[in-house]
Amino acid sequence: MQYSLPQDICAKSYGGFMLIISPSSGNWIVLDSQQQVDILKSIIDGLTLEEVRERFDVQEVAKVCAQIEGRNFVRAVPEPEEAFTLRLYMTNKCNLRCTHCFMYASEALNDELTTDEILRLLEECRSCGCVKVILTGGEVLMRKDFGDVVRAADSLGMYVQVLTNGTLWTEQSVRELSPYIDEVQVSIDGYDEASNAEIRGRNTFALAMNALDMFTRKQNIFTSAVITPTYEGLEAHRKDYTDFMKGLAAKYRDRNFLVIMQNELIDGRNLKADPERNRLMTQTVKAIHEEVYENSELTAFIMNHRDGRIFWNCGYGNLTVSSTGDVYFCGRVHDVKRYANIRETPLGEIMTLRSRVRRFSGVDYVMPCRECEVRYVCGGGCRVKNFPDAVCAENGDFGARVFTRKNECTPQDKENIYRLMIEANSFLMR
Numbered sequence: 001m002q003y004s005l006p007q008d009i010c011a012k013s014y015g016g017f018m019l020i021i022s023p024s025s026g027n028w029i030v031l032d033s034q035q036q037v038d039i040l041k042s043i044i045d046g047l048t049l050e051e052v053r054e055r056f057d058v059q060e061v062a063k064v065c066a067q068i069e070g071r072n073f074v075r076a077v078p079e080p081e082e083a084f085t086l087r088l089y090m091t092n093k094c095n096l097r098c099t100h101c102f103m104y105a106s107e108a109l110n111d112e113l114t115t116d117e118i119l120r121l122l123e124e125c126r127s128c129g130c131v132k133v134i135l136t137g138g139e140v141l142m143r144k145d146f147g148d149v150v151r152a153a154d155s156l157g158m159y160v161q162v163l164t165n166g167t168l169w170t171e172q173s174v175r176e177l178s179p180y181i182d183e184v185q186v187s188i189d190g191y192d193e194a195s196n197a198e199i200r201g202r203n204t205f206a207l208a209m210n211a212l213d214m215f216t217r218k219q220n221i222f223t224s225a226v227i228t229p230t231y232e233g234l235e236a237h238r239k240d241y242t243d244f245m246k247g248l249a250a251k252y253r254d255r256n257f258l259v260i261m262q263n264e265l266i267d268g269r270n271l272k273a274d275p276e277r278n279r280l281m282t283q284t285v286k287a288i289h290e291e292v293y294e295n296s297e298l299t300a301f302i303m304n305h306r307d308g309r310i311f312w313n314c315g316y317g318n319l320t321v322s323s324t325g326d327v328y329f330c331g332r333v334h335d336v337k338r339y340a341n342i343r344e345t346p347l348g349e350i351m352t353l354r355s356r357v358r359r360f361s362g363v364d365y366v367m368p369c370r371e372c373e374v375r376y377v378c379g380g381g382c383r384v385k386n387f388p389d390a391v392c393a394e395n396g397d398f399g400a401r402v403f404t405r406k407n408e409c410t411p412q413d414k415e416n417i418y419r420l421m422i423e424a425n426s427f428l429m430r
C-alpha cells in the first residue's frame, strides 16, 4: 500500500514536536521523533508501507500512519466556498445612545429600506447562496416589521442571527419570535448597573440581563452576551469584569450560551480607538477569556478547524447592506469602501464584484500571506486592520494589484499558530 501525500510539505520544529504542514491543503500532522520524520520522508519518496515497515520500528510507522489517516492528510484541496453571510443593518434608529456605538445609531435615516425591499433582498441573496443573515441596527426591535423579516429569513432556510441591546424584549416577543431565530447576541457592557450605565445609559442593565435569561431558556437558540468595556473601565475593573463573566458562564453553563468580551475597540460615537491600548486590551481580554473558559483560545481554534475548513480570508467579502441599501463587504462600514446600493445595482452584479473582492483580498493574493505555509490555517487576519488598502480599493484594483500587509506579522504571531496547530492536533484526529 502507498499513500499519495501532498507534494508541497514543509516542516517546522516547535516545542519538541515536528509540525508537518501541507500549505496547499491547509492541513497538518504532528510527529514527535526523528524516526517518524524519516518514516514520513520515505513514504514521500515513494516507498510502500510494507517497505517502510521493514526498515523502521513498526510502532513508529503505525504512529505516522495514524497521523496521516486520522488527519486525512491525503485530502484534496477544497474549492473556495460560495456560501456567504448577509449582514443587514435594518435601521439606524435606537432607543439607546451608547458612548462607543460604531454605527452612531440614533434616529432612523431618511429613506431606509422598506419591508418589501428587505424581503426581496433576502430572497435574492438566498438564491445567490446566502446561508446566514445577521440582523442588526440600531436596535432591530425599533422596526415594526422585525418579526416579518425574521420569519421570512427563517422560511428561506437561512440561519438567523440577531444582534440586540436586549432592552426591548418581552416574554411575548421572545415566545413569538424565538422559533425563527438561531442565534442572539445581547450587548452588555458593564458588570453592574452603574458600570453599564456609563456606556449604555441608565436602567438598561437589568433589562438586558432579563433578555439573556429569556433567550437562554430557549434551547434552540445559541445566546451570547458580548461585552465591550472602555479602556479605562477594563484597566480599573478587570476583576469585576472577570467575576461578572465567570458568574454568567456558571449561571448558564447548562444552556447554549457563551460570554465574550471584545478584544479591541474601534472608533465610535465618543470613542477614538488607540492602537497601543488595543494591543494591551487584546492581551488582557485573552487572559480573561482563559480564566472564564479554560483553554478558550485552543477550544476556539479546534471549533474553527474541526471540519478541515480552509481559511481563504477573514469575514471580508461577505455582504453588508446598510439601512439605506448601501453595499459593503464588511460590517465595519465606516472603515471600508461603499461599493454599490441595492436600489441601483442588480444583485447579480454585486455578487460578481463580491467574488472578486473576496478572492483578490484573500490569502492567495496578498503579501506576505501568499508565501506563508499556514495561510489557509490563519486566513490573514482582519482585513480592515491588516490590509486597509484592500478594503478601500477601487473595483478595478482587484486582480490588478497585490495588497501588502500594513503591520508586520511577527515570528511570535506565527509561533502562536504553530502552537495551536500542535495542541489541537489530537483533538482533530477523526
Ligand code: SF4
Residues within 6 Å of the ligand: 314, 315, 316, 317, 330, 331, 332, 381, 382, 383, 384, 385
Ligand atoms: S475585515 Fe475585520 S471586521 Fe471585517 S470581516 Fe474581516 S475580520 Fe471582520
Ligand code: SF4
Residues within 6 Å of the ligand: 363, 368, 369, 372, 373, 374, 375, 376, 378, 379, 380, 381, 409, 413, 414, 417
Ligand atoms: S497573517 Fe501571518 S501567519 Fe497569517 S497567513 Fe499572513 S503571514 Fe501567515
